[in-house]
Amino acid sequence: MRRADVVKKVTGALEYTIDSHMAGMLHGKLLRSPLARARIIGIDLAGAQKMPGVAAVLSATELPQPVPRFGPVIADQPLLASEETKYHGEPVAIVLANDEDTAAAAVPQIHVEYEELPAVCTVADALKPGAPLVHPGGKRHDGKICDSNVCGEFEFQWGDIDKAKHECAAIIDEVYSFPMIHHHALEPLSCIAYPMDKGVAIKSPIQSPFILQRVVAACLGLELSAVRVMASDIGGGFGSRGYAKLEPLAAYLAMRTGRPVKISTSLDDGFFTVRRLAATVRMQTGFDGEGRIVFQDVQDDFLMGAYADTSTRIAQKAGFLGCGLYRTPNARIVARAIYSHTVVSTACRGFGMPQLVWAIESQMNAASRLLKIDPLEIRLRNLPARGEVFVPGDTPADGDWREGLKRAAAMVGWGTPKKSNVGRGVAVGVKTPIPASVSNAVAKLHADGGATVAVGTTEMGQGARTVFAQIAAEILRIPFAQIQVIMGDTAIAPFDFATAASRSTVTMGRAVMAACEELLSQLRAMARELGVIDREADAEFVNATIKGRQGPIAYGELLKQYLGTSHGEITGRGMFQGEKDSRHPLGGLSDFWEVIFTSAEVEVDRATGKVAVKKLVSVSEVGLAINPLQAEAQEEGSLIMGLGHTLMEELVYDESGKLLNAGPLDYRIPTAMDIPIIETHLVENRDGPGPYGAKGIGEGPVIAVAPAIADAVYDAVGVVIKDLPLTPERVWSALNAAGRGAKNAN
Amino acid sequence: MVTESVAITFTLNGVTTSLDVSCTHTLAKVLREQLGLIGTKISCEQGECGACTVIVDGKAVNSCIVLAPEVDGCAVLTIEGLAQHGELDPIQTAFMEEGAVQCGYCTAGMIMSAKALLMENPDPTDREIREALAGNLCRCTGYQRIVQAITAAAKKLQAVDAVARKG
Numbered sequence: 001m002r003r004a005d006v007v008k009k010v011t012g013a014l015e016y017t018i019d020s021h022m023a024g025m026l027h028g029k030l031l032r033s034p035l036a037r038a039r040i041i042g043i044d045l046a047g048a049q050k051m052p053g054v055a056a057v058l059s060a061t062e063l064p065q066p067v068p069r070f071g072p073v074i075a076d077q078p079l080l081a082s083e084e085t086k087y088h089g090e091p092v093a094i095v096l097a098n099d100e101d102t103a104a105a106a107v108p109q110i111h112v113e114y115e116e117l118p119a120v121c122t123v124a125d126a127l128k129p130g131a132p133l134v135h136p137g138g139k140r141h142d143g144k145i146c147d148s149n150v151c152g153e154f155e156f157q158w159g160d161i162d163k164a165k166h167e168c169a170a171i172i173d174e175v176y177s178f179p180m181i182h183h184h185a186l187e188p189l190s191c192i193a194y195p196m197d198k199g200v201a202i203k204s205p206i207q208s209p210f211i212l213q214r215v216v217a218a219c220l221g222l223e224l225s226a227v228r229v230m231a232s233d234i235g236g237g238f239g240s241r242g243y244a245k246l247e248p249l250a251a252y253l254a255m256r257t258g259r260p261v262k263i264s265t266s267l268d269d270g271f272f273t274v275r276r277l278a279a280t281v282r283m284q285t286g287f288d289g290e291g292r293i294v295f296q297d298v299q300d301d302f303l304m305g306a307y308a309d310t311s312t313r314i315a316q317k318a319g320f321l322g323c324g325l326y327r328t329p330n331a332r333i334v335a336r337a338i339y340s341h342t343v344v345s346t347a348c349r350g351f352g353m354p355q356l357v358w359a360i361e362s363q364m365n366a367a368s369r370l371l372k373i374d375p376l377e378i379r380l381r382n383l384p385a386r387g388e389v390f391v392p393g394d395t396p397a398d399g400d401w402r403e404g405l406k407r408a409a410a411m412v413g414w415g416t417p418k419k420s421n422v423g424r425g426v427a428v429g430v431k432t433p434i435p436a437s438v439s440n441a442v443a444k445l446h447a448d449g450g451a452t453v454a455v456g457t458t459e460m461g462q463g464a465r466t467v468f469a470q471i472a473a474e475i476l477r478i479p480f481a482q483i484q485v486i487m488g489d490t491a492i493a494p495f496d497f498a499t500a501a502s503r504s505t506v507t508m509g510r511a512v513m514a515a516c517e518e519l520l521s522q523l524r525a526m527a528r529e530l531g532v533i534d535r536e537a538d539a540e541f542v543n544a545t546i547k548g549r550q551g552p553i554a555y556g557e558l559l560k561q562y563l564g565t566s567h568g569e570i571t572g573r574g575m576f577q578g579e580k581d582s583r584h585p586l587g588g589l590s591d592f593w594e595v596i597f598t599s600a601e602v603e604v605d606r607a608t609g610k611v612a613v614k615k616l617v618s619v620s621e622v623g624l625a626i627n628p629l630q631a632e633a634q635e636e637g638s639l640i641m642g643l644g645h646t647l648m649e650e651l652v653y654d655e656s657g658k659l660l661n662a663g664p665l666d667y668r669i670p671t672a673m674d675i676p677i678i679e680t681h682l683v684e685n686r687d688g689p690g691p692y693g694a695k696g697i698g699e700g701p702v703i704a705v706a707p708a709i710a711d712a713v714y715d716a717v718g719v720v721i722k723d724l725p726l727t728p729e730r731v732w733s734a735l736n737a738a739g740r741g742a743k744n745a746n
Numbered sequence: 747m748v749t750e751s752v753a754i755t756f757t758l759n760g761v762t763t764s765l766d767v768s769c770t771h772t773l774a775k776v777l778r779e780q781l782g783l784i785g786t787k788i789s790c791e792q793g794e795c796g797a798c799t800v801i802v803d804g805k806a807v808n809s810c811i812v813l814a815p816e817v818d819g820c821a822v823l824t825i826e827g828l829a830q831h832g833e834l835d836p837i838q839t840a841f842m843e844e845g846a847v848q849c850g851y852c853t854a855g856m857i858m859s860a861k862a863l864l865m866e867n868p869d870p871t872d873r874e875i876r877e878a879l880a881g882n883l884c885r886c887t888g889y890q891r892i893v894q895a896i897t898a899a900a901k902k903l904q905a906v907d908a909v910a911r912k913g
Contacts, residue, residue, distance in 0.1 A: 002842055009850030010838040010857060012785015012825035019784040101770075184885050186789050186797055186851040235787075235851030236885050267790040461849030461886045629845040633891055637848060640888030664794040664883065672879035672889040 001627050004466040004485065005233065005459065017205050017232045018190040018264055025192070026055050028253065028263035029103035031093040031110050032272055033085040036121070036341040036657020037132065038114035040083060040092065047109035048095055053102035056257065057110065059093040063252070070219035070248045072211055074151070076138055077307035077344070079219075079249045085114070086134055086306035087341050088659050089272025096253060096261060119341035119657035120149065123280045123301045126340045134306055134339035141312035141337070151304060152312030152337040154319045156585060158392045159330030164295035168286030172366045176283070176359040177723045178706075179650035180303070181276040183348055184669050187235020188267050193250035194260035199226025200251045205234040207241045207458055208498035209488045215244045216251050227251070231488025234460035238641070239347030240274045241460065242500055243309055271662035275651055276348035277314055277337070278303040279355035285363045291371050291378040295330035298322040300356060302337045305344035312337045314345075317432070318352025320391070320586055324360040325401065325430040325595060326382040327390050341657045347500060349641060349702045353431040361427040361707030362722060365714065375711055376409045376426050383428070393583065395590045398695075399621035401428070401597075404683055408597035408619040411679055422603045422614070423716025429596040429703030431502075433696055436580040436588025439507040440494035440573070443472060443515035447567035449544050449556040450482035451519075453512055456496025457504045458488040462698055463630035464504045468512045470626055471691050475516035478544045478555070494573070502594050502696030505626060507576050509691040514574025522570050523555065526562040578689075592688050595621050596700035598639075602712040607742035609732025611647060611713055613676040616640075616705065620680070623688025623695035634698040635680040642705030643676075644669045647725050754818035759827025767814040774798040774809035777824060785825035785854045796882030799855035799862075800824045806862035808881070825854035828861065836906075837861055840899035841892070848886035856882050860896045868904060872897070 008014040045057040060067045060082040067082040069075045081090045093110050097103035120126040120134070126149040134149055141152035165171070191204035199222050206212050209229040217227045234241050246263045253261040265273075284297040300319050304311040319335025364382075368375040383405065384390040384397040409415075409426050418424070442454045453472050459465045469483040476483075486492055488499075496508060523546055524536040532548035533539055545552035553561075560567055578591040597619040603612045616639050625631035648668050652660045661667045680701070686693030706724055714720055719734040735741045755764040758781070767776050774791075777783045777800070786809055787797040793811040800809045801823040828835040837860050840846070847853050856879065863870055863878035870878070875896050876889075884892065 003847060005850070006842045006847050007834075009847045009853050010834065010841050011829060012783075012787075012854040014850055015784060016787075016851065018788070019778070184883075186787075186795060186849070186883065186885055188789055234849060236849045238885065266788075267795060268792075461847075463848070633845040633848060633887060636888040636890055637886045638888075641885065663792070664790050665792065669883060669885065670889075671881075671883065672876040672893060675876070675889045675893075678888060678890050 001466065001470060001629065003463055003630065004469050014233060016187050016235050017192060017203055018188060020192055020203060022192060022194060022260040025260040025262050026096040026098065026257060027100040027103045028094050028096050028250065028261055029107050030091040031107050032089045033081060033092050034088070035085060035114055035116050036088045036119035037117045038085045039117060040081065040085065041113040041115055043093060044111040045093065047111065048106040051102065051106045051109060053098045054095060054106050055098065056096040057093065057106065068219045068248070068252065070215050070244050071308050072215055072243045072310050073141065073312055074139055074308040075218065076135060079252060087343050088657055089343060089662065090306070094249065096257065100264065121340050121342050121653045121657050123303050123338055126338045134341060149339040150336050151308055151339050152315050154316040154335045156320055156322065156333040157331065159295065161295050161297055161330045161332045164286060164330035168294045169289040170367065170370055171284060171286045172363055172370065173284045174363065174366060174722060176281045176362050178279045178355040178358050179724055180278040180342065181348065181645045181649050182271050182651055182667060183238040183240035183274060185236025185238060185240050185270065188265050189245055189270055189273055190262065190264035191247045191250050192260055192262045193247065193254035195254050195258055196228060200255050201228040201230065202247050202251055203230045203232055204247050205241050206231045207234065207237050207460060207500055208243065209458065209490050210456055210495055211498060212244050212247055213490045216248050219248045220252055228491040231458040234458060237460035238349045239500070240270070242347045242498065245273055268663040271659060271667065272343055274346050275305065275343050277311055277345040277352065277355065281356060281359035283359050283363050285367065287367050287371060291367060291373040291381050293326050293328050293382050296323045296328050298333040300333065300335040302335065302352065304337050304339050305342045306339065307344045309344050309346040311345045314347060314352040317586060318356050321353065321430060321432060322356055324357060325390065325428050327384045327388065342653060343659065349638065349699050350431060351501060353429060353703045354642065354645065354706065357429045357703050358706045358724065361704060362710065365707065365711045376405065376414055379405055379426065379428060395593065398593055398687060399595055399685065401595060404595070404619045404621055405597045407681060408599040408617050411617040411681065412599040412601045412615055421606060421716050422601065423712040423714065424599065424601050425708040425711030425715060426599045427704035427708035427711070429598065429700060431594045431699055431703060432590040433501045433503040433506065433592065433594065434497060435584065435586045435590060436578045437497035437503060437507060438575065438577045439496045439511040440575045441508060441511035441515040442494055443512065443519055443572045444569050445519050445555060446569045447556055447559055449478060449554055451476055451478060452484045452486060453515070454486040454493040455508055455512065456488060456490070456493040457508045458499045460499065462634060463627060464499070466630065467505050467509065467626050471509055471512050472516050475513055476519065477541045502699045505694050506591055506688065506690030506696050507578065509694065510576035511574040513691050514576065515572040518572030518574060519570060522572065523558060526558055530561055532558065592695040594696055594700050596704050598701065598704040598708040600708040600712045602709060602716055604713055604716045604731065606717060606735055606740065609728040609735060611709065611726055611731055613643060613709060615677045616643065617679045618701040620682060620697060620700045621695065622682045622684060622697050623690060623693045624684050624686050625682050626691065626694055628682065631682060631697050632680050635701050636678050638698055638701035639678055639705060640670050640675060642702040645724060646706040646709050648727065650725055752815045754815055756817045756819060757821040759823060769815055771814045772810050773800065773812040773814050773817055776814040777809060783824050783826050787851055787854060796859060797852055797855045799858040799882060801858055801862050804862065804865060806859045825858060828857065835861065836902045837864065837896065837899040840895040840902065844891045844895035844898060846887060846891040846895040852882060852884040856884065856892055860899065864900055864903060869900060
């Protein structure tokens, strides 16, 4: 089944927000802070203001006071930096002009006087006694006032960890680090806001239109009905388009000027806008003599950026799964989200789990070495069986996980002979969707027998539009081509929580199903009333018709007979919400577990430290792949995103808080030249809660690539690396420190 | 803003096109803003990502780092000019069939790089395909299906060619 949007995409006809234009539109260009933390002593806007074609130039001083702030969890981010900048690249002023060139030319004419102040850019620096506070007097996740840079702190505990520590054959205590990663979506951030008769409309590549609506309304003091968000198809999301970025400012400016306002940026600007949380994870893991986990004592320190965005939720939700997929009888997990003077951190594919799984799986690799148990075998001993509870109080294991792992291992030839400097590794990963989150859908059956489905989900390449049309076609028994899916418009679609957490196929898919089933119920009732069928239970739907006593009747004909010659249409509504549980720390049970088994084969060059990944494999339990082509393609992309953070990606800050590699020239993501043989295997047992037994997919593979490759590197050349990425320099240094470099090669 | 402009004439997707362009405007900007051809995407605007790839005189170029006056007298092919008589180019069809498209933002640039490659080398090796795509970034697909699509398109074009030669 081809993607619904694919012709537009291969012909270049699809209009992204950045391609859009409106009559009378003003173009906004941002001035960003060249320093991380600095007091703004004065801003001279005059040079920019007097340029012909410039409509307005604003800094925080020109905004309402106190400067409006926004954020999905904590409203800590100002429309423009107020009094003190908090990270390198923070927007300090904006020019609005009649055309983009003029706006861009006016930006350098703004002169700002700064007093540079000390900044904190690492977990260690942010936690030092007396460290500068990013938000003195600000609010934490729990509503308390910040008295340190810790913004959120979450503790999860079960069993008796202190007792368990005395019952182990071996305890491994290590620290692992995971760097700051940029999402690197190809479409640059942009948005357009324009005044409505009451309030403001926003067109944006946003994954969560309803959250954006709420955040903009709260920031600008508007009612929800006064903010309409229209999510356009997104040129790459991965979490970077989850929450408000430029939209609150654009919305404010549109209302202030009474004109459409477009703020557009370039790919480089993205590096000054969003990133993945970095993490330092200290893990103490106890094992019995057979390699079974006795306890986990976990300290997850997530390094946030200067504003909270959704960072605290990531620490909380990932922290909850801080023991991963393994049966863990005793556990203590403390997850902290810590502010720093760096670019804002937000959701990124995997939502904190790649960081934690790097640590969890590195511990398993360490245990395998210490206890001399094969890396595959030690994992098999700790994976729960189907139906076994592995996190107390949550959904039991919902798949045949040991089989999945064995398959992944077999796919790289586990246990078969290999050449020197070649190694293999396996790893497992897990994440949970958003517990108890709500999706609604509306389906309309038209007079001609076609249908329109309206959903709050957005299309960001994952293929949701296609999957929903497939589901609607299947339920309504009408051709795929006769279904239109309208996405992401808060004024048209009913509420949806977000396009995130691999949840849309499951939760929105179920809502679409329910909406379409309601249409069928209405058709049944109409048919019975008209005497087409005797009992509603007799109704049979085939090829856009209902089978009547005197033969099939087309839906359109039935509507016409029932509603009269003016035709008209009928509307079905559907809702899905996962299981709520007030005792659960996340508010509900995991709808399903997004589980991944990864394996890798690498060859390491001892002379240069370069890791050549030869083969990368993922096996995922997907329940049912509603669109196998899209599902496999997404899993492949997710693997390669993981390859990027494993081998090459890292945002680099200097001590003053300057970002040194903002842009694709200095921050390298994998290219077509870097890709190994990729194989993805989808296990389909139709055992998920989604339509036809589907589970969510697409995030899984990114989660466990790093530990699989790292253990393959160990297998190849015998060095252990605890910090990502595994750059040639880092591997070369480790090889030489261990006396295993090219000169010592055996 | 007032900048010096220059009159240029070039062939755009097979049609002779004359217009005044600003000396400071890139080909990408002129295509998108003056000619409304938004299929050419802008992203990095520094020649690193390949989203804006078009073909100038048979070569794939990053149109974000080509100044518009430079194409005076050249033949420019953009994604909009690829379909012939309403029929998609075999590369476009192959991208659809192989699942090589996700968010779509890199797709036009990828297809144009592939087109330039196959125009010059109708039977590329896997390595040659990867080299031709080395300047086109994609964050969604992991590239494997893009390479497969180009391989499939090359095979299809060769088959069409063989038939044409026989006929």
